[in-house]
Amino acid sequence: MNAEQARARLEEYQASINVRREKLARHVSHREEPLPQDFAEQAVELENDETMVALEDELYEQLRAVDDALARLDAGTYGQCTECGEPIAAERLEALPAARLCIECANVMEG
Numbered sequence: 295m296n297a298e299q300a301r302a303r304l305e306e307y308q309a310s311i312n313v314r315r316e317k318l319a320r321h322v323s324h325r326e327e328p329l330p331q332d333f334a335e336q337a338v339e340l341e342n343d344e345t346m347v348a349l350e351d352e353l354y355e356q357l358r359a360v361d362d363a364l365a366r367l368d369a370g371t372y373g374q375c376t377e378c379g380e381p382i383a384a385e386r387l388e389a390l391p392a393a394r395l396c397i398e399c400a401n402v403m404e405g
């Protein structure tokens with residue numbers, strides 16, 4: 295994968311994350327009505343909110359990872375593990391275009 299292909303993949307990935315964020319935002323803004331009085335229902339609503347926030351955080355993290363990857367692309371270090379400096383396997387970059395770690399380092403980090 296050359297730099298141009300990598301950039302195209304990252305931009306495509308970035309766009310797909312943004313679409314998901316917009317959908318999520320629409321979903322959240324849909325329910326502006328006050329919380330139901332019934333406690334059980336209220337608990338479910340709050341649980342849903344937590345899921346939404348977690349999802350939003352996750353999408354935000356992914357966007358940041360894409361920004362980082364684009365910066366590495368500009369710096370000419372894209373595709374190199376930021377931990378050990380070894381090249382990241384092409385299949386891994388195909389699956390995770392914003393990956394910053396090689397599979398070995400990712401396994402170590404995840405314990």
Ligand SMILES: [Zn+2]
Nearest residue numbers: 375378396399
């Ligand atoms: Zn590594």
